Amino acid sequence: xxxxAWRLASFAFAALLLALWQFLADRGLVSRVFFPAxxxxxxxLGEWFASGEVWGPLAGTVWRTLAGWLAATVLGxxxxxxxxSAAVTRDLFEPTVEFLxxxxxxxxxxxxxxxxxxxDGMVVAxxxxxxxxxxxxxxxxxxxxxxxxxIELSRxxxxxxxxxxxxxxxxxxxxxxxxxMRVSLAIALIITVVAEMLSSRPGLxxxxxxxxxxxxxxxxxxxxxxxxALGYLGNLLLERVEAHFLRWRPAVGGT
Amino acid sequence: MTARRILLGLAFPVAFLALWEILARAxxxxxxxxxxxxxxxxAGVAALLDGTLLARTAETLGSAILGWAIAAAAGIPLGLLxxxxxxxxxxxxxxxxxxxPVPSAALIPIVLLIYGFSLAMSASVAAxxxxxxxxxxxxxxxxxxxxxxxxxxxxxxxxxVRRIWAFALPAALPGIAxxxxxxxxxxxxxxxxxxxxxxxxxxxxxxxxxxQSLRAEVMYAYLFWIxxxxxxxxxxxxxxxxxxxxxxxxxxxxx
Amino acid sequence: xxxxxxxxxxxxxxxxxRAPIFSFRDVSVRFGATPILDKIGFGVAPEEFVCLxxxxxxxxxxxxxxxxxxxxxxxxxxxxxxxxVERPTPELAIVFQDYSRALLPWxxxxxxxxxxxxxxxxxxAGRAAEVERLLGIIGLSAHxxxxxxxxxxxxxxxxxxxxxxxxxxxxxLMDEPFGSLDAMTRQSLQDEIARLCKxxxxxxxxxxxxxxxxxxxxxxxxxxxxxxxxxxxIIDIALPRPRDQLTTREHPQFLEYRHRLFHHLRDRL
Numbered sequence: 001x002x003x004x005a006w007r008l009a010s011f012a013f014a015a016l017l018l019a020l021w022q023f024l025a026d027r028g029l030v031s032r033v034f035f036p037a038x039x040x041x042x043x044x045l046g047e048w049f050a051s052g053e054v055w056g057p058l059a060g061t062v063w064r065t066l067a068g069w070l071a072a073t074v075l076g077x078x079x080x081x082x083x084x085s086a087a088v089t090r091d092l093f094e095p096t097v098e099f100l101x102x103x104x105x106x107x108x109x110x111x112x113x114x115x116x117x118x119x120d121g122m123v124v125a126x127x128x129x130x131x132x133x134x135x136x137x138x139x140x141x142x143x144x145x146x147x148x149x150x151i152e153l154s155r156x157x158x159x160x161x162x163x164x165x166x167x168x169x170x171x172x173x174x175x176x177x178x179x180x181m182r183v184s185l186a187i188a189l190i191i192t193v194v195a196e197m198l199s200s201r202p203g204l205x206x207x208x209x210x211x212x213x214x215x216x217x218x219x220x221x222x223x224x225x226x227x228x229a230l231g232y233l234g235n236l237l238l239e240r241v242e243a244h245f246l247r248w249r250p251a252v253g254g255t
Numbered sequence: 256m257t258a259r260r261i262l263l264g265l266a267f268p269v270a271f272l273a274l275w276e277i278l279a280r281a282x283x284x285x286x287x288x289x290x291x292x293x294x295x296x297x298a299g300v301a302a303l304l305d306g307t308l309l310a311r312t313a314e315t316l317g318s319a320i321l322g323w324a325i326a327a328a329a330g331i332p333l334g335l336l337x338x339x340x341x342x343x344x345x346x347x348x349x350x351x352x353x354x355x356p357v358p359s360a361a362l363i364p365i366v367l368l369i370y371g372f373s374l375a376m377s378a379s380v381a382a383x384x385x386x387x388x389x390x391x392x393x394x395x396x397x398x399x400x401x402x403x404x405x406x407x408x409x410x411x412x413x414x415x416v417r418r419i420w421a422f423a424l425p426a427a428l429p430g431i432a433x434x435x436x437x438x439x440x441x442x443x444x445x446x447x448x449x450x451x452x453x454x455x456x457x458x459x460x461x462x463x464x465x466x467q468s469l470r471a472e473v474m475y476a477y478l479f480w481i482x483x484x485x486x487x488x489x490x491x492x493x494x495x496x497x498x499x500x501x502x503x504x505x506x507x508x509x510x
Numbered sequence: 511x512x513x514x515x516x517x518x519x520x521x522x523x524x525x526x527x528r529a530p531i532f533s534f535r536d537v538s539v540r541f542g543a544t545p546i547l548d549k550i551g552f553g554v555a556p557e558e559f560v561c562l563x564x565x566x567x568x569x570x571x572x573x574x575x576x577x578x579x580x581x582x583x584x585x586x587x588x589x590x591x592x593x594x595v596e597r598p599t600p601e602l603a604i605v606f607q608d609y610s611r612a613l614l615p616w617x618x619x620x621x622x623x624x625x626x627x628x629x630x631x632x633x634x635a636g637r638a639a640e641v642e643r644l645l646g647i648i649g650l651s652a653h654x655x656x657x658x659x660x661x662x663x664x665x666x667x668x669x670x671x672x673x674x675x676x677x678x679x680x681x682x683l684m685d686e687p688f689g690s691l692d693a694m695t696r697q698s699l700q701d702e703i704a705r706l707c708k709x710x711x712x713x714x715x716x717x718x719x720x721x722x723x724x725x726x727x728x729x730x731x732x733x734x735x736x737x738x739x740x741x742x743x744i745i746d747i748a749l750p751r752p753r754d755q756l757t758t759r760e761h762p763q764f765l766e767y768r769h770r771l772f773h774h775l776r777d778r779l
Contacts, residue, residue: 010349017350034369088263095264102440102485106448107459110466110474114288149611156578156598157629157677167625171616190358194452197363198463205360209453212364220368224361231356248616248657 033217041221048222058226060203061192064120065234068127069188073181076132080139080173081165090140097136105130105187106194118199123192130191131184138180142173175249178242185234193227204230290471299476307461308480315450315457318374319442322381326442327435330386334393335419338427344394351390359384359445363453377449377456384445385438392437396430397423429500436492443485458484528555531713532577532681536586539572545738546572549586552732552744554681554715559707561728562717565775569739570717571607574683577715578604590681600630603679607686609666613658619669620645620654626676640676647706648672664695671703675710682707684716688723697755700727704753721775725767726753733774742774 001009018038024030025037048054083093108129109122116122146169154164196205204223211219272292278284279291302308337344362380370376404426408418450459458481465474530553537550546569554560562570575581577588579598588595590602603626606612613622623641632640645651648668658666667687674682687703688696704727707714718724724731725747733743745767749758758764 006345007349010346013346014350014353034365091260091263092267096267099268099482099486102443102489103482104444104447104459104485106444106451107462107478107481109451110462111478114466114469114471114474147611149606149608150614152580153606153612155580156602156604157626158598158600159629163629167628168614171614174616186356186358190360190448193358193360194363194448197360197452208361208364212367215368217365217368220364224357224365227361228353228357231358232353235356246616248618248659250659 033215036218036221038221040218041225044218044222045225054226057203057207058230060201061189061196061205061227062230064123064196064201064203065127065185065188065192065230068124068192069131069181069185071124072128072130072132072184072188073135073177075128076135076180076184077139077170077173077177079132080136080177081143081169083136084140084143090144094140097133097140101133101137105133105191109191109195109198112195113199118201120201123195123199123201126195127188127191131188134180134183134187135177136180138176138178139173142176143169145176146172175246178238178246182235182238182242185238186231189227189231189234286471287469288471290475294472295475295479298470298472299480302461302473302476308477311456311458311461311477312480312484314374315377315443315446315459318377318449318457319381319439319446321374321378322446323385323435323439323442325378325382326385326389326438329382330389331393331431334390334431335397335423335427337390338394338397339419339423351387355387357383360448360452363449367453372453372455374456377446377454380449381442381445385442388438388441389431389434392434393427393431396427396434399430400426428503432496432500436496439492440485440489443488447481530554531556531591532715533589534573534577534586535589537573537576537583537588538585539569539576539581539583547576547583547739550734550739550741551586552741554713556713557711559704559714559716559727559729561724561731562715562734563719563721563724563731563771563775564734564739565736566719568734568736570719570734571685573734573739574604574685574715574717577681577683578602580604600626600677601680602683603674603677603681604683605667605670605674605685605687607689609663609670609687609690610658612670613666613673615658618655618657619650619661622658622669623672623676626673630677644672644676647675647710649702662695663691664699667691667699668702671706675706675712680713682712682714684714686717686719689719696723701753701755703727704751708751721768721771722759725749725764725771726755726758731767731771733771735774743771745770 021030021035022037022039025032025035045054083089083097105126108126112122112126112129116125150168150172151164154168159167192203193205195201196203197209200206204227208220208223208227211217211223275284275289276292279286279289299308337347359380362383363376366376366379370379400423404422405418408422413421446457447459450457451463452459454460455464458477462474462477462481465471465477533553534550537547538545539547550573552560562573564570572581576583577595579588579595579602582596590599595602614625617625620641623644624637627637627640642651642654645654648671650665650668650672653661653665658669661669671687684703688699691699700723703714706712716724716727728747731743731745731747732741733745734740735742747767749761749763
């Protein structure tokens with residue numbers, strides 16, 4: 001079977017599962033409270049878009065995630081370049097980075113609330129802290145692994161330090177930076193949602209938490225669906241951007 | 256690990272903590288929001304001595320382990336199946352791609368509804384978050400198996416189940432082990448996140464209540480403790496993985 | 511005319527009547543306690559194509575890097591334009607053997623050549639035209655928008671050569687540039703580099719371990735022995751130009767040079 005045929009088949013399968021859920025919900029075979037029929041969730045979505053009440057929270061979640069993630073990217077790349085530049089800086093900072101890496105970034109939310117209150121700034125700050133690690137590590141590794149021959153070339157061409165960083169080290173580190181960016185985006189979305197839940201900032205996180213408290217399960221699923229869609233779209237866009245910047249790479253043996 | 260590198264590695268954290276203490280004493284850093292190292296450490300020790308620190312830690316670890324185990328129990332067999340039987344993987348691709356980008360935090364309201372405040376709540380979210388890395392890593396580990404190996408199994412007349420158990424699983428084990436290790440880190444992070452967001456159990460809850468009752472020193476004590484626990488577990492898992500695989504390889508070559 | 515090893519060691523001057531634009535004077539290099547090069551001395555006249563040949567480990571690659579200013583010798587010096595070479599300068603262009611690692615994989619062919627122009631600080635306006643001209647000379651115009659990893663080995667090496675030419679170097683240093691290529695590509699590139707350098711009136715120091723390549727390409731061949739690297743013979747190549755892969759290699763003089771150098775190199779293995 002061709003690739004597109006399989007694609008269609010997998011969509012059909014997913015639709016089948018959805019239909020099964022619908023069937024079970026309609027018959028009352030699963031608790032209507034916990035697992036509302038998909039049709040009800042879609043109804044809610046329809047209402048939300050029709051009344052426009054979803055745009056505000058959606059925009060809120062999106063901009064907070066993006067702001068934090070972009071800031072984390074810039075910071076991660078700059079710090080990564082700095083740390084990678086000398087053995088001394090590596091020895092100074094890599095242990096700390098290694099220690100902080102497994103730290104749950106949501107654990108920074110309570111201190112952030114203490115410092116910054118229940119504000120958008122708090123959310124973005126925590127997103128930055130949480131999503132910087134994959135990018136930072138990718139950047140450090142990417143900047144360190146420059147082909148020695150290219151370093152020699154940059155010396156032979158008398159490229160200044162800045163030129164070398166910009167023209168050689170950075171493009172060389174891009175593949176690893178992008179890999180880190182992809183992981184970071186997923187993390188950023190999660191932290192935004194959690195921070196929104198805690199801080200009651202208007203966003204999708206807050207929406208679904210309120211829906212849970214009011215036992216409006218269809219709304220929860222509608223919100224979860226939107227968050228899933230956001231995650232999916234974000235990743236897709238990033239992959240496209242990455243494919244453009246890394247189009248020079250030879251095609252690896254595909255599956 | 257030369258003495259120089261150890262010293263350099265400790266230099267930054269020590270300087271950071273010292274600076275914190277100095278600035279806090281000088282009241283440059285507000286003691287209400289930042290507290291002082293000299294107060295934070297005794298608060299932590301007190302929590303340790305009266306048993307709350309360890310009790311909270313046990314709650315967090317319990318949820319994390321449970322969620323991780325569930326994800327492994329579901330993800331490894333499913334991964335084996337998807338890796339070995341291509342049509343299944345293709346059929347399920349849309350479903351997996353739709354579910355994977357859902358931020359695990361988004362499930363908090365749903366499981367809150369279903370399980371209320373409980374061990375099961377944290378464990379379910381952790382299980383969801385761990386499932387995807389385990390599934391993907393297992394699938395790709397199985398795909399990477401030398402095809403010759405499986406042919407040998409078929410040639411020897413082994414049935415499908417036997418082939419999986421005796422050939423596919425052992426060959427994929429190193430890859431699966433890495434996935435399990437990474438997933439456990441995720442389990443801890445997600446559990447703490449759920450505790451901070453909603454569930455009144457464990458270390459995350461201890462942090463957020465300390466913040467809400469404005470006991471900054473307790474909050475920071477738990478923050479450092481979480482960092483320490485996360486790091487220790489990470490190091491322990493890396494070592495265990497290495498040792499376990501060494502034993503494994505030795506046993507295989509002895510066969 | 512050949513110089514005996516002793517005479518060659520003492521003389522930093524080129525055997526032609528023109529003053530050398532580049533010379534090595536008693537260059538010695540050590541890596542730690544191991545001597546790599548010992549009192550290397552010879553000169554390169556303008557527009558001359560000098561081939562450096564020797565067995566593996568004789569330090570010819572190291573010598574080239576000394577010439578490029580990438581390595582400082584422990585004793586002696588490389589002299590360019592009357593001054594000692596202490597650091598790299600754009601007027602000395604080096605072409606590496608491992609072309610795939612010396613090109614920027616994320617830049618197109620044109621982009622890679624342009625790198626030399628950027629490094630030189632050439633004004634933006636004229637860059638595209640210059641790149642186009644160089645790609646035309648080297649025969650890569652059709653591939654300007656391709657990425658290095660999409661090209662064959664021979665083409666990648668040509669990109670490197672084009673980049674070196676973009677530096678407008680007074681001296682081109684080539685480190686076994688054709689060593690990683692198959693025989694046919696090597697031969698066609700040999701002819702191309704010979705034609706190119708004569709047309710552009712380029713001065714070249716060309717390192718190779720291939721004796722016949724050295725004789726085929728060179729106006730002069732400097733033979734090194736190994737452990738440590740020392741000049742054993744310098745031979746003027748009096749073969750007619752332009753050289754031809756078939757006829758030149760069968761020329762009796764070619765064979766005589768080959769004999770002479772072969773013995774020197776073999777003795778020292």
